[in-house]
Amino acid sequence: MGQKSEGTFYFAGVDIGSNSAKSVILKDEQIIGQAIVPTKADVEKSGKAALFAALESAGISAEDLSYTVATGYGRISASYADEVITEITCHAKGAHYFFPNATAIIDIGGQDSKAIKLDHHGNVADFVMNDKCAAGTGKFLEVIARALEVSIDDLSLKTLAGDFACPINSTCAIFAESEVISLLASGEKEANIVKGLHYAVAKRVSTLFSRIGSKDGEKVFTGGVAKNAGLRSALEEVLGTTLLVSLVDPQLNGAVGAAILARTNKLEELEYEHA
């Protein structure tokens, strides 16, 4: 088993999403390496690329790893992993790692959005995922950013300049795109349209959230879209609650959870062997 020096264990989590592959390296319970790379057509390679970039940032090699867990939609082609676990379970563990009192998570990724209810140990009590369309996902924001010819980062900033949220009726990315174009044509201020779009996504995601029925406790916002401050405040307003976002890039949350589970499961295995 890989181990750099006596008593030190390294664990890896790899989360291969539709948009990007993320990896995190743990030294015991501490994050010592991380990486985010774009997901390319070859999913296996993308996962490996993320893992090796994270290993490099941690200054260790693949042989030093004790255990690796792969998650995300690309988990099915991850020959480098010792175990495969769904992103639902991984996100729960990740959020619990950063916020031990978390009772629920909203995760918005490239093609999925999900609401997860947690028990006190960071286990999944219940979860709901979006339908198979792009409404209420990072993809929706990407399509709109393209229609407005702005970068995805600028999209978030633009909401701050809006005076009010222009109502957007379509949650379908395709219909919303044409709605945006006609709003622009009618002279509506771009910042107000963007603000309206963020509310449209927030409302869509809030219905997922209401279905898991989590009332009290800390709520955590994860996934690449959690970096969008405009959406975060729209969601907070729609849900009537504060959303916590980790200081470590929230896009890494699934990979962090995968690494935590790599550690837990490896230690359990060792315990079992000893018993």
Place this chain on the structure above:
Amino acid sequence: MNMPETLKRFEEALEHRPGELVEARQNGKKVVGVFCCYTPLEIIHSLGLIPLKLGWGGDDELAEQGIEYITNIQCPYVRQTIGVFKEGKNPYAVNTDVITISAVCLQEYRMVEVLRYYFGKETLTLSVPKNYYLPEGKEFFEKEVEGFTAELEKIAGRKLDPDLLRASVDLYADIRNNTAEIYDYLALDYSPITWKQVITVIHAGFYLSPEKHLSLLKELNSELKTIQMSEKVRPINSVRLMISGSIIAPGNTKIIDVLEELGVTVVADDICSGQRTFAGFTVKEPTLAGLAEAYLDRIPCAAQLYPDQKTDKRLENIFRQIKDHRADGVLYHTLRFCDPYTFRVQENKELLDAKDIPFLQLHTDYGANDIGQLHTRIQAQMEIIKRRKKEVHHARSQKAV
């Protein structure tokens, strides 16, 4: 796992069935296609007519074809069944002379109208009252069954014979009992037959003559008694699920394929094309009134209303099966645009949550583009269940120490 030998005999019988139907029709016999489960098959059979249970699923291309006659926001089962008639290749659709429907689901009812208007099919409707639990509803249905029988008598060219009806009632009761016996194996730790195989056996009865179906069911039952399952330690991480929700019509293997791939054992269902074809059903007297009573009193479709959650037989059936078949959780499958089952999701979820039974809804159609998402959802549910089982196991072994 080895397949019970008798299943091959079912396959062989089905291979010969289309030819038998063609021959029977050449000899002047009429074939009656039946939609939905409130039509007493016994009456059709006793009049010398050949009953077939129709309706198909699992083929997205055929479902696309149905859009020409109804909209694309209708249930894929209804769309596909229209598509099957449009295509005109399915031997059972082709060899159907008269189509009957017990009108419960609006979409299925419209489907039969489409088959009448656009495909020139002779159709016959049996109205099913929404107030089926009241004496007025029962009385109404009894009269409906009488009128329905009178129409069937015209098609058959003969009158109902009480003795023949009695024989048909006994035959179908025998089929239900034998099917129940096979289904009960699913409750075991190691069943000699899988859920998918049980469903195949049930669906064979949609097409085979009831006499042939019964003899094969009996054969299968005697074979199953002889199969010895090897004694293995039951792994604590095996996941046993019950499937509930919308129809899973012949041809639709989408969900079960994913479940088998992930290693889930399906131990029960309450699907109208599965367990509800035979369960919760007794004919007290072999008459039209007796049949009307038994069919109306069966475990209802979600499209049927019920006055009281406490006495709802559909819910009672779900809970009983979870207990008897020791299901770890319920997988609630809803077909897109199948409203009756979809709008009960939250209620089912809350009732199961209250008993701490994991519940997962899968909302899908016949397309393949959400297979990845189905995998993730089912796998995540399995992770929840396995963890819980591990905790229970752990707590028990701690106690033992």
